[in-house]
Amino acid sequence: MKKFLLASSIALIFSQAAFSQEQKEELPKSRFESLTKLTQVIGTVEKYYVDDLKLQEIVNKAIKGLMEELDAHSTFLDKKSTKEMSIQTNGEFGGLGITVGMRDGALTVISPIDGTPADKAGVKAEDIILKIDNKSTLNMTLEEAVGLMRGKPKTKIDLTVVRKGENKPLKITIVRDIIKIDSVFAKTINKNLLYLRVTSFDKNVASGLTKALNEHKNTKGIILDLRNNPGGLLTQAIGTVDLFVNSGVIVSQKGRDATDEEKYYAKSSTTLTDAPMVVLVNGGSASASEIVSGALQDHKRAVLVGEKTFGKGSVQAVLPIVKDRSENIKLTIAKYYLPSGRTIQAKGITPDVIAYPGKTVSGKDNEFQIKEADLKKHLKGELDKVSKVTKKTKDDKKTKDDKKTKDDKKVITKEDIAKDNQLNSAINILKSLIIMNK
Structure with missing residues (x-):
């Protein structure tokens, strides 16, 4: 019991030492009672829990639980x-x-990244991940899930997902690879x-867009x-907005103190074009x-064209x-606010023109099919046919080869447009804007 009492005493002394005598008199007694309660719980767990947990383990679990309860x-x-985050920031891992998040307690795909193993295997935005290999994601933290999905390149992993419109869970086999993201494509x-x-x-987006715009200075519309x-x-x-807008507020952020904005x-010095624009968005944006x-x-x-x-x-900050x-x-x-003062958090952006995914009247199946997101968690104050996903046939290879050939081209073809209703809608609107701009 000595360790327990010592821990409580140290915590209380530490908390009191941070304040002057005058401040201690003004602070409510409940603050010290709360700190004492926390150290009492830690001491009790350390002494009586069925497994022998070291103090550092208990403290880490306490911090982890606190963070999860916030948002x-x-x-x-x-x-x-921390090491994994550093690796990801360097852009190769x-x-x-895929980018994932917690929505109403469920591990949910925000969006797959173009050209990655998950994208090629057929993972879609809004898929709810039930299992990672044979481990249930129920009560699994976001960091634990990400840790399980990462691994050595060329190793396999199975994701069991629930998808809107499907009667049964889907089992998707993915082969891990080194993720190198080409963030900007121009056609x-x-x-x-x-x-x-x-x-x-x-970190390469603004420069990539600048290069593309400088190579197509005579474009009539974008x-x-x-x-x-996923952001x-x-x-x-x-930097992206600055290429197209020459003045005014781009974004602001406010923390707990509303005056601290x-x-x-x-x-204007960084603006490169005033050509008419259409922006495509959906639930994975x-x-x-x-x-x-x-x-x-x-x-x-x-x-703006597409879906909400x-x-x-x-805004998140990494604090040591x-x-x-x-x-x-x-x-x-903090939270982000747009130039008009409206917030994005839990509301999203509603497009000026709603356009749903799918084919155009003369098109075939849509390669870019995305489903609209439901209300996301916000700050408050079995597979039908496995072969469809995992079996590699000659026809599958041919389809992938055909798609790769198209992606390698620098031109969007009529066939591409016919397969993407949202893109087709954007093109028609852009043509109208160009006429109005003359």
């Missing part, structure tokens, strides 16, 4: 998680290529329209495709994608909790 994006990053449509696809907002883009760096979102502005699309919409710089976006408008920064907490510290 869907705050989390405790232990040494392993062994994994599947032309009918020679005079520029199609820009941004898959995620990594389609910016942000569908299934990324705020700086790149700001930080605003980011567009600069999140975070930085919503900042870009929302800012362009508020500035009346582009027409994900609704992730909160040990001196060597090997352990951290990722904490939600």
Whole structure:
């Protein structure tokens, strides 16, 4: 019992030492009672729990539980998680290529990243992951799930998912690979329209878009495709908007203190084009994608086409909790607000023109089919035919080879347009904008 009493005493002394005598007199007694209760629980668990847990393990579990109870994006990053985050930030890691999040307690795919193993295997936005291999995701934390899905390249993993419109869970086999993300793709449509696809907002997006715009200075109109883009760096979102908007607020963020507001502005010196624009979004467009699309919409710089976006408008900061920064907490510290003052969090962006995925009248099956997101968790104050997914036939290989050939081209073909109703709608709207702009 000595260890228990000692731990309680140390915690109480530590908490009191942070305040002056005057502050201690003003602070409510409940604050010290709460801190004492916490240390009492830790001491009790350390002494009486059925398994022999070290104090550090107990403290880590306590921190982890606290972060999970705050919101869907705050989390405790232990040494392993901190290392994994660092690897991912560098843009190359062994994994599947999907962005996941917790929605109403369920592990949900926000979006697969173009060209990655998950995308090629058929994982879709809004798929709910029930099992990772044979492990149930029930009560599994986001960090635990991500850790299980990452692994050595060329190793297999099975995801059992629930998908809207399917009567039975689907079992999808994916082969892990090194994830290298090409974030910007540029193609032309009918020679005079520029199609820009941004898959995620990594550190190369603004420069990639700048290069594409400089190579197509005479374009008459631009389609910016942000569908299934899970977000990324705020700086790149700001830099993207800055290429198309020459003045005004791009985005602002506010923390607990409403007066502590930080605003980011567009600069005319970085604006590259005033050509008419259409932006494509859907339920897999999140975070930085919503900042870009929302800012362009508020500035009346582009027409948004597609489906309502994900609704992730909160700001997280990685804060060290040990001196060597090997352990951290990722904490939600603010919310994003668009130029008009509206919030993204839990609301998302509603397009100016609603267009659903699928084929056009003369088209075939849609390769880009995405389903609209439901209400996302927000801050409050078995497989039908396995061969369809996993069996590699000659026909499957031919289809993949054909798709690769198309993707390698720098032109969007009529066949591509016929298979993508949202893109077809965007092109028609853009043509109208060009006529109106003359």
